Amino acid sequence: MKKEDFFGYVADGYNPIIRPRSEELLKEVIGKYKPKRVLEIGTYIGYSARIMLECDENLSVVTVEKNENNVENARLNLKIFGQRVQIVCADAIDFLTNLCQKNFNSEQSFDMVFLDGPKGQYVKYLPYLKKILKAGGVLIADDVLFYGLVNTNQKIEHKHRTIAKNLRLFLDNIQNDSDFETKIYDFEDGVSVSVKKQTSF
Numbered sequence: 307m308k309k310e311d312f313f314g315y316v317a318d319g320y321n322p323i324i325r326p327r328s329e330e331l332l333k334e335v336i337g338k339y340k341p342k343r344v345l346e347i348g349t350y351i352g353y354s355a356r357i358m359l360e361c362d363e364n365l366s367v368v369t370v371e372k373n374e375n376n377v378e379n380a381r382l383n384l385k386i387f388g389q390r391v392q393i394v395c396a397d398a399i400d401f402l403t404n405l406c407q408k409n410f411n412s413e414q415s416f417d418m419v420f421l422d423g424p425k426g427q428y429v430k431y432l433p434y435l436k437k438i439l440k441a442g443g444v445l446i447a448d449d450v451l452f453y454g455l456v457n458t459n460q461k462i463e464h465k466h467r468t469i470a471k472n473l474r475l476f477l478d479n480i481q482n483d484s485d486f487e488t489k490i491y492d493f494e495d496g497v498s499v500s501v502k503k504q505t506s507f
């Protein structure tokens with residue numbers, strides 16, 4: 307599928323979708339780990355969900371998006387996948403806290419999480435994502451280097467300062483968590499791939 311074929315339902319012309327090398331990495335990770343149940347945070351209009359669903363017919367996706375208009379477009383774009391995709395219209399933190407509060411059991415856990423929602427919130431989501439991820443599961447986070455602002459020593463514009471600080475904290479936390487093995491890919495806006503160790507709880 308070509309990207310330009312996908313945007314029949316886009317109204318606003320603003321397309322914050324996964325970039326080409328990150329998309330290739332996402333496909334490689336799916337090919338390697340063969341996840342069956344995937345959680346995506348940040349659906350937008352369903353482009354990356356569709357990429358994942360097309361990778362493997364045994365894969366299903368739960369994808370969370372807070373913007374109702376995006377959800378409507380994603381429903382149209384992902385209709386062909388039927389029951390394999392569930393689009394949840396919610397703020398990601400509400401979705402995650404609800405999931406973790408109800409007697410969370412292993413049947414609700416995920417083999418993979420693709421984190422592509424609000425960048426400043428990744429660090430807040432991390433404890434929940436760790437909980438819902440199976441041992442051996444993989445967490446991919448997009449845009450973790452955020453226009454190069456996460457690793458820069460230069461003064462960051464006020465509007466990006468909190469996001470850069472929170473992303474640094476996210477990367478510190480996940481890299482120093484002995485239950486995860488993390489690799490950071492320094493291309494496009496940066497992608498981290500973290501595998502939850504088999505021995506972790």
Ligand SMILES: C[S@@+](CC[C@H](N)C(=O)[O-])C[C@H]1O[C@@H](n2cnc3c(N)ncnc32)[C@H](O)[C@@H]1O
Binds near residue numbers: 347
């Ligand atoms: C980068 S876009 C996702 C792109 C999509 N994953 C793709 O590659 O096709 C981020 C999306 O997260 C959504 N979003 C922002 N804050 C959110 C929140 N608190 N909860 C859920 N979704 C949120 C935005 O509306 C936007 O559609």
